[in-house]
Amino acid sequence: MSLLAELNDLKVYFYDQRDKRFIRAVENVGFSINEGTVLGVVGESGCGKTVTALSMMGLLESEPGIIDGQFFFKPSEEDAELIKQSLSRGVRKQNDYKKDTLFNLFFGLDRYVSFEENPFTIIKDSEKWLRRNNRIMEHIRGKNISMIFQNPEQSLNPFIPVGGQLTRTIKRFNREANSYEIKEKAIKLLRSVRLYRPEIVMSMYAGSLSIGMAQRVTIAIALCSHPRLLIADEPTTGLDTTNIYKMIELLEVLMTEMNLTLMLISHNIRIVSTIASNILVMYAGTVVEIGSKNYVMKTKKGPKHPYTEALVSSVPSDSDIKRGKKLRVIPGTVPNNKRKMDCCPFLERCPYAEGKIRQKCESACPELARVASQHYIRCYLFYS
Amino acid sequence: MTRFLKLFIKELLSMFLLIIGVTALLFLLFNLMPGSFPGKGLGGAEYLKLLRRLFTFQFGTSIVSGRDINTIVFPAFRNTLILTIGSIFLSILISVPIGIFSAYRGFESYSWPFVIFSYIMSSIPVFYLGYLVIYAVSRYTGYLPIYYPYGSERGNPLISYVLPVLVLGFGNESISEIVRLIANELKRVMNTDYVVASKARGESVLRSSINEGILIPLISIIFSKIPFLIGGAVIVEHVFNWPGMGRLAFQSTLNRDLPVLIVIAFLAVLCVRSGMLLKELILYYFRPGEK
Numbered sequence: 001m002s003l004l005a006e007l008n009d010l011k012v013y014f015y016d017q018r019d020k021r022f023i024r025a026v027e028n029v030g031f032s033i034n035e036g037t038v039l040g041v042v043g044e045s046g047c048g049k050t051v052t053a054l055s056m057m058g059l060l061e062s063e064p065g066i067i068d069g070q071f072f073f074k075p076s077e078e079d080a081e082l083i084k085q086s087l088s089r090g091v092r093k094q095n096d097y098k099k100d101t102l103f104n105l106f107f108g109l110d111r112y113v114s115f116e117e118n119p120f121t122i123i124k125d126s127e128k129w130l131r132r133n134n135r136i137m138e139h140i141r142g143k144n145i146s147m148i149f150q151n152p153e154q155s156l157n158p159f160i161p162v163g164g165q166l167t168r169t170i171k172r173f174n175r176e177a178n179s180y181e182i183k184e185k186a187i188k189l190l191r192s193v194r195l196y197r198p199e200i201v202m203s204m205y206a207g208s209l210s211i212g213m214a215q216r217v218t219i220a221i222a223l224c225s226h227p228r229l230l231i232a233d234e235p236t237t238g239l240d241t242t243n244i245y246k247m248i249e250l251l252e253v254l255m256t257e258m259n260l261t262l263m264l265i266s267h268n269i270r271i272v273s274t275i276a277s278n279i280l281v282m283y284a285g286t287v288v289e290i291g292s293k294n295y296v297m298k299t300k301k302g303p304k305h306p307y308t309e310a311l312v313s314s315v316p317s318d319s320d321i322k323r324g325k326k327l328r329v330i331p332g333t334v335p336n337n338k339r340k341m342d343c344c345p346f347l348e349r350c351p352y353a354e355g356k357i358r359q360k361c362e363s364a365c366p367e368l369a370r371v372a373s374q375h376y377i378r379c380y381l382f383y384s
Numbered sequence: 385m386t387r388f389l390k391l392f393i394k395e396l397l398s399m400f401l402l403i404i405g406v407t408a409l410l411f412l413l414f415n416l417m418p419g420s421f422p423g424k425g426l427g428g429a430e431y432l433k434l435l436r437r438l439f440t441f442q443f444g445t446s447i448v449s450g451r452d453i454n455t456i457v458f459p460a461f462r463n464t465l466i467l468t469i470g471s472i473f474l475s476i477l478i479s480v481p482i483g484i485f486s487a488y489r490g491f492e493s494y495s496w497p498f499v500i501f502s503y504i505m506s507s508i509p510v511f512y513l514g515y516l517v518i519y520a521v522s523r524y525t526g527y528l529p530i531y532y533p534y535g536s537e538r539g540n541p542l543i544s545y546v547l548p549v550l551v552l553g554f555g556n557e558s559i560s561e562i563v564r565l566i567a568n569e570l571k572r573v574m575n576t577d578y579v580v581a582s583k584a585r586g587e588s589v590l591r592s593s594i595n596e597g598i599l600i601p602l603i604s605i606i607f608s609k610i611p612f613l614i615g616g617a618v619i620v621e622h623v624f625n626w627p628g629m630g631r632l633a634f635q636s637t638l639n640r641d642l643p644v645l646i647v648i649a650f651l652a653v654l655c656v657r658s659g660m661l662l663k664e665l666i667l668y669y670f671r672p673g674e675k
């Protein structure tokens with residue numbers, strides 16, 4: 001299993017025009033994905049999951065946006081040369097954009113960003129950065145990384161029927177194919193996402209699809225280009241329980257059929273854990289726990305971040321339901337991310353922050369600490 | 385489809401009523417004019433005859449010149465049509481790229497000179513621009529004919545279209561409006577979810593936002609500008625002595641030639657309303673949700 005993508009220290013900020021201050025959306029998020037595996041990303045609403053995904057796609061247009069980080073990605077061989085060219089444009093020192101066969105797609109970011117302490121300001125030439133980033137991402141979007149968005153209905157073009165959008169995308173990635181082949185392929189794709197009577201679906205407009213259908217169509221469109229990495233942002237929102245598991249099953253099948261690697265974003269840690277091999281738990285814009293599924297999901301023994309523990313027990317497992325166990329609700333809400341990180345972000349809701357440890361929790365934000373091989377937790381409880 | 389039929393019938397009905405109203409008003413005003421001249425003092429029966437002539441497109445003869453109105457009006461109509469359609473195309477050609485450019489770049493970067501240019505162009509009165517152009521062209525160059533060479537065999541009438549079309553194309557107020565509308569709409573559409581989603585699979589942003597961001601606003605503004613364009617055409621025709629409907633209307637008013645005037649009003653209403661109908665038709669084609 002070789003490394004496909006690695007994100008290090010991603011920092012994303014926005015600027016609040018009304019309050020005249022910076023909002024911390026994502027801070028020090030990092031992970032790595034191996035080819036053919038599933039990375040699950042979980043966390044409550046507003047903890048920065050979508051922002052992380054959009055940053056990876058270079059689609060974050062709000063200012064200042066990404067201000068720090070590295071995103072290593074291994075593109076397909078035919079694109080590698082093009083990416084290398086666009087990365088090294090206007091750069092003299094030419095070796096640190098690469099790590100083995102992985103390219104740092106955020107390479108050169110530091111030339112556009114500078115900080116000023118006191119008062120805390122970020123100066124970023126977003127326009128120039130976006131132009132550079134777009135040139136690089138041109139070779140990445142679609143062919144290498146595809147994304148399906150949180151709201152499937154709105155992410156379909158309402159002016160073009162489903163078939164038109166599919167064939168348009170297929171055509172762009174298969175220039176030689178004739179219109180008959182393209183249509184065949186579109187139908188095949190719609191079949192592969194388990195849409196019945198694809199000929200009829202092809203002639204439908206986004207407005208007349210149900211959520212489940214729209215979600216399947218967006219998946220089909222995202223797969224037209226045979227991406228290496230598929231980012232699925234909450235593909236199960238708006239679906240009912242049986243359909244949620246059908247959707248997850250579908251994703252699993254597609255992974256083997258199409259040789260995909262999946263980054264699966266969801267609120268629900270149990271849904272994610274059914275197919276994910278690694279799980280990343282985010283809270284208030286940071287990673288609080290990351291590790292292989294077995295470590296993260298283990299409820300009884302072993303180290304575990306208090307937030308993950310709460311997440312797991314807030315969603316019932318099948319056996320819990322059978323035993324009639326009561327659900328635990330996580331008290332409180334996600335802190336607003338305008339606050340500076342001078343204590344543990346989970347402090348207000350943490351049941352373990354008592355006594356001696358509480359002083360520590362209040363003094364500074366804990367670092368992500370290694371508790372086992374490939375298992376990291378951001379909590380003072382597990383500092384050794 | 386039923387919705388479409390309903391719309392069609394509604395438009396036809398309103399067109400019919402408007403024609404009745406406009407011609408009746410003209411007829412009445414004409415009869416109220418002081419002085420006595422041929423054609424004054426006709427009764428309701430004459431009006432009905434007039435209507436019949438209008439709706440059969442056999443317009444009868446002019447009171448003043450005695451010529452068949454069809455042979456006077458249709459060439460003039462053609463000339464005005466050339467002038468307005470040519471100038472619409474010119475306006476679109478100028479304003480759409482500026483709109484797209486400023487949607488992409490925002491006013492702060494290099495697009496502001498173009499935007500300001502479009503505002504200046506729209507705020508110059510069209511007759512003033514016309515005289516300015518005539519002055520500049522006749523003084524500094526000798527290439528372009530200033531006036532339409534009718535009657536004489538000299539000169540190519542096609543070349544004489546150039547100046548009036550240019551002046552009306554630049555000088556009608558729609559340029560800045562189109563720029564502003566497209567810049568705003570395109571900017572909004574470029575950030576909608578479906579455009580971002582298509583960008584995520586490598587599609588061009590312009591291509592996926594062209595329907596909602598450019599075509600629909602452009603069509604709705606162009607067709608609603610037709611009345612103003614016809615108004616502008618009257619002035620431009622006067623300035624350039626262009627043998628179109630505007631000049632014809634002006635002359636017929638001076639001559640108190642009621643039959644010709646009414647035909648002109650009839651054709652103007654027909655144009656404006658069919659423009660509206662066409663707009664609805666095209667928008668209907670573009671908006672899939674309402675099919």
Ligand SMILES: Nc1ncnc2c1ncn2[C@@H]1O[C@H](COP(=O)(O)OP(=O)(O)OP(=O)(O)O)[C@@H](O)[C@H]1O
Nearest residue numbers: 014023025044045046047048049050051052062337
């Ligand atoms: N364009 C933006 N401008 C300002 N703030 C933003 C912007 N986009 C996101 N944010 C903020 O960044 C934070 C993270 O948002 P994000 O959309 O990533 O959350 P999420 O984890 O995807 O939540 P959900 O589960 O609801 O989708 C939120 O607090 C949000 O308010």
Ligand code: SF4
Nearest residue numbers: 344347350361379380
């Ligand atoms: S660091 Fe303290 S407050 Fe934060 S999760 Fe651990 S125990 Fe709770």
Ligand SMILES: [Mg+2]
Nearest residue numbers: 049050051150
């Ligand atoms: Mg989200």
